[in-house]
Amino acid sequence: MTDTPRVPARSDDDLAAVLAARDWSESPLGPPEEWPSLLRTMVNVVVSSRFSMWMGWGPDLLFFYNHAYARATLGVKHPWALGRPTRDVWPEIHDEIGPRLQMVMEGGEATWDEALLLFLERGGYREETYHTFSYSPIVDVDGTVAGMLCVVTEETQRVLAERRMATLRDLASELSSARTEAAVFEATSTVLGQNLWDLPYTATYIFEGDGAARLVATTGVGPGDRVAPHLVARGDDGPWPLGRVAADRSSRLWTSPGGPDGLPTGAWADPSRQALLVPLVEGGQSAPSGVFVAGLNPYREIDADYRGFAELVAGSVASGVAAARAYEAERRRAESLAELDRAKTEFFSNVSHEFRTPLTLILAPADDAMKDDLAPLEGVQRARVEIIARNARRLRRLVNDMLDFARIEGGRLPAETVPTDLVEFTRDVAMSFAPVIERAGLRLSLELEPLGATVHVDRDMWEKILLNLLSNALKFTLEGGINVSLRGRDDTVVLAVSDTGVGIPADHQDRLFERFYRVPGAGGRSHEGTGIGLALVAELARLHGGDVSVVSSEGQGSTFEVVVPYGTFTGSTPAGSRESSIAAYLDEALLWVGPDQTEPVDATLVRSAAGTTAAARVLVVDDNPDMRAYLARILRPYWNVQVASDGVEALEVITRHRPDLVLTDVMMPRLDGFGLLSAVRSNPVTATVPIVFLSARAGEESAIEGLEAGADDYLVKPFSGLELLARVRSNLELAALRNHESAWRGALIESLYDAVVVLDRNGTLIEANGAFEELLGYPRAALPYPPPFPWIYDPETDPEAARAAIDGHQRLISDGRLVATFPLRHREGRRVEVAVAANAVGEGDDRRYVVALHDVTVEVAAAERDAALARLGIGLAEAGDVRQVYEAGLTELTQVFDASAALIVEAGQAGLTIVASSRDDADLAPDLGEVMREAGRDVTAVMGWESDRRSVRGLAAQLDPGRGRRAVWLDLGTPRPLRGDERALFAVLCGYFGQAVARAELYEDHRTVATTLQRSILGPTEVPASMAVRYLPAVQPLEVGGDWYDVIDLGGDHLAVVVGDCTGRGLNAAATMGQMRSACRALLLQSESPAEVVAGLDAFAERLPSAMCTTVFCGVIHQPSGTFRYTSAGHLPALVVNPDGSGLELGRGQGVPLGFSSGAERPEATCCLAPGSTLVMYTDGLVERRSESLDTGIERLRTSLVRAMAEEPEQVVDDLLADMVPGRMQEDDIAVLLYRRPAAAESGDRFSVAVRSDPAELSAFRRGLRDWLECRGVEESQVNEVLIACGEACANAIEHAYSFQPDQLVEVDASLVETTLTLTVADHGKWKEGSGGENRGRGLAIMRALADEVAVERGGGGTVVRMVKQVGP
């Protein structure tokens, strides 16, 4: 130890001067020369002390104090207070201190109070202060109590700072989980309500849209109070100038309204007369979102700290509000997008379906009226009905287009591509438009080149594409012509429709294919239109894997080009089962070009021959090819004719498509006419088809035979063509009449939105409407469907769904009625939820079951979506950091969509990378660029259409909309079609997911800032391999703290290690910590003694109030010997564990925390770190647990250390942290430092150093050797002997071998095996013969006397002295 004071000169001059200057003659004490010597001594003690203290003398306790007390406590009462009675100095706290003073003066007992609240009036106002003090009696020689002495520490700043920090910390913590504004305000109320000292009352106002401020939270006062009105209108300041504060964007001090009576008091007795009004401003925000009114503590001045506190509170609330608003906005956006999507699709399909029924009921009677030969429409009435019918058809076309859109959106309209002679098909469709184009005075030209390969298209779609382009061209071309061209390229087929029309302005071409987009003011034949046609063309082209584009110049014309691939076969339903759209398009086009003047001759003929049956389908069955061709040739101009060569083939055709009439020969191979007749009649679907027999056999008998068998008519060969036509027509008309009623019913059922089916008594499905076909994808052509139905789930793959449907079917058959909901399997594999309502009609054989199936997939999906959202919410709420959020989100997405994997792509500096994935395997490698592009295109994007154009590989969405930095990719594994709402669900889930990621990132950012700050003032992170260090900030609430570690290489084999803990949290603690660390570093570079260093820190802490109570464990390791000298200032003991698992707590060298023992020596202890042993120093966060004693915690640490011993230091620290703070959810910050002494290279234990040849080095060398010996249990007297012997050898080397030349080395090596100590001291110098003389001889003699053996080897290279000595306990 050294006597050099490490504190500045005492600054008691001021008080000494005051004492001297005071005229004491007026005082009861008289002039100082006459004071009792005890008083003089005591006054000297007090005045010269640097501790804040005062004393009272005599019965009146006349007041004496020192400079520290005057400065810290007395305030304006200095120097007035000097020598006055204590009761006059401190009347305001006499109630508190009076009894204590009495106890001291009368009972002679000392008192002790810690952080006692005292209201002092030292600054001209009543002030909240905290003091820790003790009163002790001053006892005179005669044993009487002559006065009392008070040593006092003012702790006001500490108490206030801790209280405020706690509030800020709790507020931040509560707000971090508040997701709505209401939750923010509730959290604000809860937390601020717990600190009514600093904030006696608060009122938080938020500005509404109209500028009025609405009260949203109060503490310490009821809403509606005069300091907290519910609403403050704009411009009306009410009690507070809220508007002005918001406009200034800076806080303002304001007097609480009205008199002091009735003002809130918070935790105090007096009202809070002043308030600080702080605008709620969040960084980057343009206008304050509100104003925070903070009622102020009447007992504190509003200083920078206090103002800062109120502003930090307001800042927290403001960011809470901003975060909640952002969250809410983002959530609403995601939800409304999804809702919009869902609503739109539903709207289209519902509205369209709703239109279809009335349209059917308009068209059917109108057509009936026009066909009615019995009561024919004449003249003007016919014209009117024709207009009705034409427009109804046009409307129906629009409705169908919209339905197509809805189906495309919902993925329910796949392209069913079949091999097609596209040149022929295109020509047919184009030519069907020719008459109307010609009538418009335009030319139609075709350039259809033969195609190299077969093209697969969906014919209905292709027809619609072409018809839309043609009608569009016709509409906008007033003169010139329209050209249709088709040509093949390598991979694609190009259809081009060019016109010489008005053209499209360039600035509208981009949007031409958007739905409902219409070029404004475009001249054309009609202003009608929905803007749906070209959008439909684009969708249909895309469904083929192609696209559409346009080249146009205004006034010149336009060319639309559709490019599609050759395609592959995906057809499932028989071609031609859909109604052709040509008639509807023609109808509309005819409206544009004006009334028909020259009806084509053939059309007239058809009308006269076919009458009202023109669209009918007639099946001709004859085994004679010539007869078959003849019949077909006669009938084909008027009806739709199919042919079959015998009964078997005919049945196949009939099964595929029900004809309206069958014309059949009687005699045929395989199955004759009668066989065919009975087969047709026995099938309920075809039972009513009229059948006309053709026979070469004349005569009544065969006619009767045929008619008895159930034929409708009978024609004997030979017959004339006209006769055949007449018979066919009349039979068709008869059948139509007969079926009129059922046709009406059929039309109604057809137009129903819900699927309706009829089962026979055995449960076989014998009838179904179009909605059924659409619902489940099974064609009516394949009726009847006997059970088990193919749309019921396979019990193997989905037992639950299968059971529900099979149960339903059986219950219907047994009970005669059924109301149930269960899933069915669409023919394409997607799941359809249906609500079923069914009833039985009729009895016995005629018993039928009428079943209505309502598609509730959307509703079920909505319920599932809500459940998925809830699950995702829970999963994400449990996640802490970004990585956990990724994991939870991806897992949930994968489950909800039954997908194979999900991953997140991020665009970073290294390009696109996968930052998280639900699976690790490498085959998860989508084209990342494509994922980003697709995700950027829409909220959700479907990716990877399969060649069948209905299945997708997966979905992509942006995770951070607007920034485009990250995207989610959901891999469905096996490509499958999407349900209509799956995209919307995906969008919403990704919206939530993105929110959670953003929150977690924000949190991590904060944490990174905290950690970075700490690290910037913390010790080095690069440490020797023998060490490992860690700092972990507190997690909840996230804050920098006061813990630190430090490692300093002191040179000369010494390594200083320090771990400390400053009280408090937050920036203040961190700043204090930084200063303490620097101070400790500086001290360590001056002294290698831990005790001296910490004593220096004491002096430092005394001048830095926030450093009081800091605890430190400071040690110096002598690395060659493993000697560890340490001291602890109130810190937890370090632990040492030896390789064999034994260990100890370094509990010696224990002193009080810093700042309490200034000037006193610090204890220092030494221990020996055995080779391979591990030293761990740490702060309390590592071992402290609620509901657990510290000892238990330290024991846990020791156990954990023993377990991890075998690992390298870095790994040991990681293991310890994993053991001690699982999940890293530490509530306090943690600093850990670990040192591993290298294992001994050979047997035994060595102390090996090279000492510089400078006498000044010897002292330090001896200390090292002493430590090494002592901690190996060598006895004190033996240690002394070794030190002397070795010291002599070293001194000889310096003095004689090196002749005091500096910068040479003396190598000392000591080894201890069992109790045998071997010492060698070697130099590389030259002995001058004869030097040294008596003294040198004495040195050798001393060595010989103290060691058991001494050998001196002297050579050209130097001298080696070897000594051996038995030591040991």
Added chain:
Amino acid sequence: MTASMEVRVEPGPGEAPTVLVSGEIDLSNIDRFRAALDEDSPSLVVDLSGVTYIDSAGVAVLFSRAARGPLEIWYEEESVVRALIEVTRLGDVAVTRRK
């Protein structure tokens, strides 16, 4: 770092002044030690009870001082000083006394 040594001279209980030495005495401060013992008084008391280390150079100073006049050496039991006194037979030329 030079070995720390403090030296104080007090009037002795008898005629001989007492030189109180504490700390370490080695090659680095041997000159100060020698100077400290260079009192005019023929007889001298040297109190080495606060000395934690002394080497042969220190002993040599003591021997030479003993040659100038009566020398009394005080030392602490269980100390380096005692060990060295015994080994060098300093007791032959000076009065050695345990404190």
